[in-house]
Amino acid sequence: MGDLLLRECRIVPLGDGEAAPAGGEPVDVLVRDGRVAEVGSSLTRPDGVEEVAAGGRWLVPGLWDQHVHLGQWTLTRQRVDTAGAASPDEACALVGALVGASPGRPVIGWGHRPGVWTRDPTVAELDAVSGVTPVVLIAGDAHHAWLNSAALAALGLGARDEVVRETEWFAAYERLTRLTGDDGTAAPAYRASLEDAAARGLVGLVDFEFTGGAAEWVERWGAGCDLLRVRMATYAEGLEDVIAAGLRTGHPLDGDDRLVMGSLKIISDGSLNTRTAWCCEPYSDGDRLPDPSGAANLAPHQLRALLARAHMSGLQVATHAIGDAAVGAALDAYAATGATGSVEHAQLIARDDVARLAALDLRASVQPSHLLDDRDLTELIWPGRGDRSFAFRWMLDAGVRLVLGSDAPVSPLDPWLSIAAAVHRSADERDPWHPEHALTAREALAASVDEQPSVRVGSRGDLALLDRDPLAPVSPAAPDRDPAADLRSMTVALTLVGGDVVHRTL
Structure with missing residues (x-):
């Protein structure tokens, strides 16, 4: 743990009704042994302690991203961007051009949003433009992928003419290395992702990656990825191994309290784009779906059994629940088992379940930047339910423990994008979506x-020194200033983890 003296920084007050120290005037902050030891004016610099002139910049606790798939985010930085494909035809045209330029080289894409396409894609049309070159196009919500026949065969999936969804896709994902060889997630690639995160003021993240485990994280940590704090989750498939290894939530994985065991992650339903999120009412186009209201991935007794097993073994539980029926079922399971942890996403929620979230003292781990992508689709396929979508105000007013994340790579690993979305609920010229x-x-x-x-x-x-005041109001002197754009473009001069500098521009 490091020591550092910051000269003349302004501390940003975060508590409700809390005032800035010294009336908002600059103060000195001394960090010793990884903790803030003194705050005041003209502090004496202890011998051997580095001094940094903050120049009146704004100091906040270091930021966290509470929901990241770090391996996928690292890979996405290297994959073909399909986000601009507005139809299967446009996606096929992109694939055809890539295959024509490099025949035989696998095409791995990421980012398209088929939820707004007017028809479902087929394997046959992808085959027509790719031939024997394997193609895997992963949807932007990560809950399904569109593969051609060559890729289906290479990944051991059965022949079909539709996309691979949900649990079957999650199981197949780790086999992508059959196509790519080096999967692009060696330690240097991870390190680059962590450095980019540190540059945005992030000091820690919760890693919900599907593949790998504690041993891989320990190896990666020792190979130079020991930059930020990391809480590593496990899934049901690895739960017994975690328990047998004696790992409990919060326990260091390798004697370093910056790398610790996190939660058991359970994916209890699907997603909005795939129309598999489990809802109390049917989707507007539910008549063409196998499950008109979406469906649970686990029966109630299976969900309760997993929560109970984790809880009795000292593990918290993070339960993915996007639809309101899934949120309700998750809360039932937490109440029945006494398990602790979080509900991840809670994208659509009943008002009564907000109160239950608070009463159970569960974290609502939400991703505000998703509302930017899902706004139009929500109105289309969940008509009349927008007032219960991303219901952050209900949650906060009810006393729910609200924490923000990105779900990277579904959204960029950028806390300022999430913060701006939570505050302004729009990223274009349109008015805020459900500003209440x-x-x-x-x-x-x-x-x-x-x-x-x-x-x-x-x-x-764990601190972040910002180049601008994140709470600055619009002033008469600058009436045209865009506060949302200011948040999205926030720059960070210094990031500390345990007093150690992990990013600096000063």
């Missing part, structure tokens, strides 16, 4: 710092 659920900038920032208090004596030495 908007958070203030202070509330959104407080939900992004791992439930840490404002910087004070005793705080963790």
Whole structure:
């Protein structure tokens, strides 16, 4: 753990009604042994402690991303971007051009949003433009992939003419290395992703990657990826191995308390784009779906059994639940078992279940930037339910422990994009979408710092020094300033983890 003296920084108050120390004037902050030891004016620099002139910049607790698939995010930075494909025809044209340029070289794409396409894609049309070159196009929500016949065969999946969805796709994902060889997630690639995160003020993340496990993270950590704090989750397939290894939530994986065991992750339903999120009412086009209201991935007794097993073994549980029926079933399971942890996403929720979330003291781990992508689709296939979507204001007012994340690579690993989306609920020229659920900038920032208090004596030495005031109001002197754009473009001068510098531009 490091020591550092920051000269003349302004501490950003995060608590409700809390005022900035010294009336918002610059103060000095001394970090010793990884903790904030002193806050005041003209502090004496201890011998051997580095001093950094903050120049009146703004200091906040270090940011966290509470929901990341770090391996997929690292790979996505290297994959073909299909986000601009507005139809299967456009996606096929892109694939055809890539195959024509490099015949035989596998095409791995990411990012298209088939939920707004007017028809379902087929394997046959992908085969027609790719031949024997394997093609895997992963949807932007990560819940399904469109493969050609060559890729289906290479990954051991049966012949079909439709996409591979949900559990079957999650199981097949780790076999992508059969097509790519080096999967692009060696330690240097991970390190680059972590450095980019640190440059945005992130000091920690919760890794929900589907593949690998504790042993892989320990190896990666020792190979140079020991930059930020990481909580590593397991899935049901690895649960017994985790329990047998004696790992419990919060336990260091390799004697370093920056790399610890996280939660059991359960995916209890699907997603909006695939129309597999489990809802209390049918989708607007439910008549053409196998399950008109979506469906649960686990029967109630299976969900309860997993929660109970994890809880009795000292593990918290993070339950993916996007539809309102899935959220309700998850809360039933937590209440029945006494398990602790979080509901991940809670994208559509009943008002009564907000109160249950608070009463059970569960975290609502939400991804505000998803509302930018899902706004139009929600209105199309969940008509009349927008007032219960991304219902952050209900949650915060009810006392729910709200924490923000990105779900990268579904959205970029960028906390400022999430904060801006939570506050402004729009990223284009349109008015905010259901502004009654908007958070203030202070509330959104407080939900992004791992439930840490404002910087004070005793705080963790995980800090981010910002180039602008994140809470600055629009002033008469600058009436045309765009606060949302200011948040999205926030720059960070210094990031500390345990007092150690992990990013600096000063």
